[in-house]
Amino acid sequence: MTASTPQRQLHLNINALHSGFVPSAWRLPRSDVRAFVDVQHYVRLARIAEAGKFDAIFLADNASIADQIHFRPITALEPTLLLASVAAATTHIGLVATVSTSYNEPYNIARRFATLDHLSGGRAGWNVVTTADAGSARNFGRSAPIEHGQRYARADEFTRIVKALWDSWEDDAFIGDKNTGRFVDTGKLAPVAHHGTFFDVHGPLNLPRPPQGHPVLFQAGGSADGRELAALHAEAVFSASQSFEEALAYKREINARAEALGRGPHAVKILPGLTTIIGATEAQARQRRDELVELIPWDYSLNRLAGTLGIPVERLRLDAPLPEKIALPADGNHTFFRATLALARRERLTVRELIRELAGGGGHRVIVGTPDQIADDIEHWFRHGAADGFNLMPDALPDGLQDFVDGVVPILQRRGIFRTEYEGTTLRQHLGLQRPAGRTVTRAAA
């Protein structure tokens, strides 16, 4: 490689999960227990990540109380509003919000993300999800979740409508000529006129095309339906892989599926989740991990693990391996199910050991080590094709993020695989993604 060939660059998102990924993070002496409802906490995270030249801040979401809140914080503040507020306090970092296709209307969601893109100058991303949990279903008039296949069929149709709405204005439809009094060239607007299985949406959208053309589409496809949805629409995927081999296979599969759909050979960026527990020495990092795990009640962790695996908690024994037969749950998160089960089987872990390896968490990989060890791991996955970057979920926030930015980012920068300055201003530019061309709908204005 010569100096004139720019090296492929790593992408880093911060998953701004309230007090941090480890369920006991809120109990650390320096943690703010009110972080989960404090916009200033999220502003702080975004600013630290922006100083570290991260691609984006990412917010998960749920439409019900989806964890055991007697013990730990949940996703509470609605992500698109929270990021609209964060946008006002930042200048470059991308803003990626999770919004479900299961209990929303495409017109409203097209509009919210177009708005976020306009008000952030082209920094919006949408993590397209379906909602599988029974608690959410009961908040939207249903006694049970929408069936898995239907959920994904709805998500596909929903996403197609949203894209069409974003394209319902040509880029130059807005004129604003004070002299002639022409405000919009209505000949450059067209209805969507969608009549589908789940939705009828006429359009056009009631605001101009977003600065990015389309806000960047993220997805997290674990199941077969989810992988196909990712191949159809995702520009980047938040994956969950516990091993290099799983990650490599997943990345190849998604891109092969996308290529089979005519999207080119490297259409989808794969960003596995990665929890970091950082210490000046490996021993110190391990001690931090063990102290955090000790602060989590075992009952909490057992119930959470049982939930991930879709089995009654009574089937788990702390000092025994997982039960031999565990069926893929019809509903629930297949990504976390597979990753958790694979880790336990491969390493032959007892339930107690599994919970410790997961740092009490729910399926994402945890690295415990020094900044150099973490940088080595990241570089290995990145250089050998298992990841295009990572969705970072530090043990505790903001400290775990600050430690990563201070300790790991400079190493990655010295190794030439992570930017030292932003080269663009939009999330698409950070990710090296093309701006979608949009439709040409020009006709004689009415």
Next chain:
Amino acid sequence: MTASTPQRQLHLNINALHSGFVPSAWRLPRSDVRAFVDVQHYVRLARIAEAGKFDAIFLADNASIADQIHFRPITALEPTLLLASVAAATTHIGLVATVSTSYNEPYNIARRFATLDHLSGGRAGWNVVTTADAGSARNFGRSAPIEHGQRYARADEFTRIVKALWDSWEDDAFIGDKNTGRFVDTGKLAPVAHHGTFFDVHGPLNLPRPPQGHPVLFQAGGSADGRELAALHAEAVFSASQSFEEALAYKREINARAEALGRGPHAVKILPGLTTIIGATEAQARQRRDELVELIPWDYSLNRLAGTLGIPVERLRLDAPLPEKIALPADGNHTFFRATLALARRERLTVRELIRELAGGGGHRVIVGTPDQIADDIEHWFRHGAADGFNLMPDALPDGLQDFVDGVVPILQRRGIFRTEYEGTTLRQHLGLQRPAGRTVTRAAA
């Protein structure tokens, strides 16, 4: 009245209608034609209004292209996101967003306003509307709008659920005790368990009770159903009255309806819409009005007026009075219909004169005059019981607002009817409204 009895205070909201209320406002030399998609425009308006000690910034909304955009801007950016961004740039001013009950889900809306209230420190307000236009219906799977009575029945049920969700956490349910590891007292959460005509919603909400208990509920009830909805739920109403007598009657009626429902004698603040066109002399103000009206194509104004009245545009002749028989449209905005028709009949105006009196607008009252004349008018309505304040919609923005804050506000302050400093930090405190007590649901935690 003695010095120790605080005088009743006027309330002022700024209706931040993109470039301003007059349809040609965007064509003025100082106007920014991109204001309707520029968050900085709204931040500027909020800051000017906050410097003028206004109660709130208010944003209207539509879920379709609801005006003739070949000529003028529309409500484009989604209001709750826009206000989340404005919240980050302001400290005191209330933030009131319009969101429709017709094409949303109560769980999502309860969450969005609770989020806005949390991230603004208790400054959120919700303008509860129903959506009557055919264009919006077609964006949400319907060939026609929901029938009028059904729309309001749905709005009532929707609002009751949202309030119940806000109350589904007791104020002190959140604990966050690092020592004991207790995060939330789940015994202080209760499901909503609502099973109604339009919605089944289980709850509880997935975030703590908003700082204000309930974000302030606004409404704009024109029809009989709308007035009843206002009496049931509204804490403040954006009304449209062209004359003092209409305003007085409307204010008495709403408060009588609210009292009949057990809400006390002065439960609902009435804030008529008020467009101001300010000049150093009355002649200069009239000249400004005429110049603005001349910049509006007559075709635009005729079509808009026909839309407000629910008649074909062919029935209007510029230099004739309105047609004699105009029926109340089954759908459409009854408030604007009534106010417009009343003005034309009372003043015996030709269509051309009516359009000039309305400054090309759609039903709200327009005052054209000096700061003293405008202050006199405001004081008259306020002191004699026709209004608790006004929803100000200046001719052009930000200039018309700046002129009001510089010219009219100091007069109102000198007369002792408008605050010179904020006394509280929440919108409820600005409006002198009690914080709702919430439910007591305490039981043994699970």
